[in-house]
Amino acid sequence: MTDEGESLFIKPVLKQELDFYNTIKKETSNENSLLKSNAENRGVLPLNEWIPKYIGSMSKTSNVSKEDLEKMGELANAPMQLNNENKNCISEPQYIVLENLLNGYKTPNVMDIKLGRILYDDSASIDKKNRLIKVSSETTSGSLGFRICGMKLANQGESNYNLFRSSEFCYNNTNTYISVNKTFGRRLKTPVEIRDSLNLFFSNHLMGEAYTTNLLKMFNKRIEALIDTLENTKSKFISSSILLIFESNIDRIKQHGLDDELIDSDYDIISYLEESCDVDQAMEIEGEMIDIEDIKGGISLSKLKLVDFSHAVIGKNTNTGVDSNTIDGLKSLNDVLLQLIKAI
Ligand SMILES: Nc1ncnc2c1ncn2[C@@H]1O[C@H](COP(=O)(O)OP(=O)(O)O)[C@@H](O)[C@H]1O
Ligand SMILES: [Mg+2]
Structure with missing residues (x-):
């Protein structure tokens, strides 16, 4: 779900994901944070830079603080109300409100890649664990440490959409988008199939090879920085x-x-523009008149974010140190990008 202005993304969550976001929020404002210690000094980006901005949580029954509602803008009129964290009144269903990562984009392409060979945590039942072991062993989750979970592609009329079987994708009402479902990524087995799929994704625009190359290089840098x-x-x-x-x-x-x-810095740029929405063409920043279009021009062309933390833990809740399961998946994905860059 989004709010009316589409700057916010709202999704139902269970407790673990809510806890994860609350820990991130607390640690981000903590000087000696586990997200920052020894990371910032060495030029390593803190984890929160890779995660959508967390605005707050909501449930149907909870109370609302005025300040939070102001932050939520349009959502003030929505039927659900904001959960005031201090009031510890958690009731189901619970929703989190995040920045909408697609806001500011006109025709975005999106790929969701699930990371890791191991797909279950200690809380999984034996049945669930066995099911997920099987999924991993039958897909590139097991062989490569990552799996394409879904894609949304701007319809460029490309003939190579024939990579997808008819049951694996559908067009939207206006034929402007293609949604590729999870059965596509589950069917892929070989590194070549993965390479072809990523190649199709990064080439899904009409800007020519220079843009594809640029994207591949940017995502390669981002994956290395995330590792x-x-x-x-x-x-x-x-x-x-x-x-x-x-x-x-x-x-x-x-x-x-x-x-x-x-x-x-999309969330900051968009919030800034929304706060000044009564301005038509130009606004004054530090004594200088800046064209609104120039400020909008600062919104990114591409980005990489970590999402879906329903089984994630950070900091003192982990006994394990760093997460080699996820890191190995990222390294293996990066290898494929490097091959694509080399082949240009
Ligand atoms: N902050 C966000 N902004 C925009 N889209 C998002 C955001 N977070 C998730 N999504 C979209 O929603 C999908 C599902 O989100 P995810 O967090 O993986 O939830 P689920 O638990 O349902 O898998 C993602 O694949 C992505 O396309
Ligand atoms: Mg998901």
């Missing part, structure tokens, strides 16, 4: 995903130029 972060963070991410997102709208790409940041 660096995880190698410096006590964490365990069972069954989490990375989202790869990039713009394919030609006007936005041309306006932006191909250079892009490792980590976007």
Whole structure:
């Protein structure tokens, strides 16, 4: 779900994911945080940079603080109300409110890749554990340490959509998008099939090879930086995903130029623009008149984020140190990107 302005993304969560986001929030504002210690000094990005901004949590029955509601903007009128964390009144169902990672994008392409060979945690029942061991052994989760879970592709009319079987994808009502479901990624077995799928994804635009190359290089840098972060963070991410997102709208790409940041500042830029929504064309920043279009031009063209923390733990809750299951999956994905870059 999103709010009316589509700047927020709302999803139902269980306690563990809520706890995860609350820990991240607490640690981000803590000077001696486990997210920052020895990481920032060495130029390693703290974990929160890789995670959607967390606005708060909501449930149907809880009380609302005015300040939080202001933060939530349009959601003030929504039927659900914000959960005031201090009031410890957790009731089901619970929702988290995150930044909508697609806000600011005109024609985004999105791929969800589930990381890790091991897909279950200690809390899984024997049945569930056996089922997930089987899924891993039959898919690239087991062989490569990652699996394509789904994709949303801007319909570019490409003939190579014939990589997908008819049961694996569908068009939206207006034929502008293709949604590829999880059965596609589960069917892939070989490194070549994975390479072809990633190649199709990163080429799904009409900007030519230079843009594809740029995207591959940016995501390669991001994956390496994320590995660096995880190698410096006590964490365990069972069954989490990375989202790869990039713009394919030609006007936005041309306006932006191909250079892009490792980590976007989209939420800050969009919040800033929303706060100044009564301004038409230009606004004054530190004494200078800046065109609104130039500020919008700062919204990223592509980004990589970690999502889905229903089985994730960080910091003192992990006995395990760093998360080699997730790191190995990222390394193996990075190898495929490096092969694609080499083949250009
Ligand atoms: N903050 C976000 N902004 C935009 N889209 C998101 C965001 N978080 C998740 N999504 C989308 O929703 C999908 C499901 O989210 P996820 O956190 O994996 O939930 P689930 O527990 O249902 O798998 C992701 O594949 C992604 O496409
Ligand atoms: Mg998921």
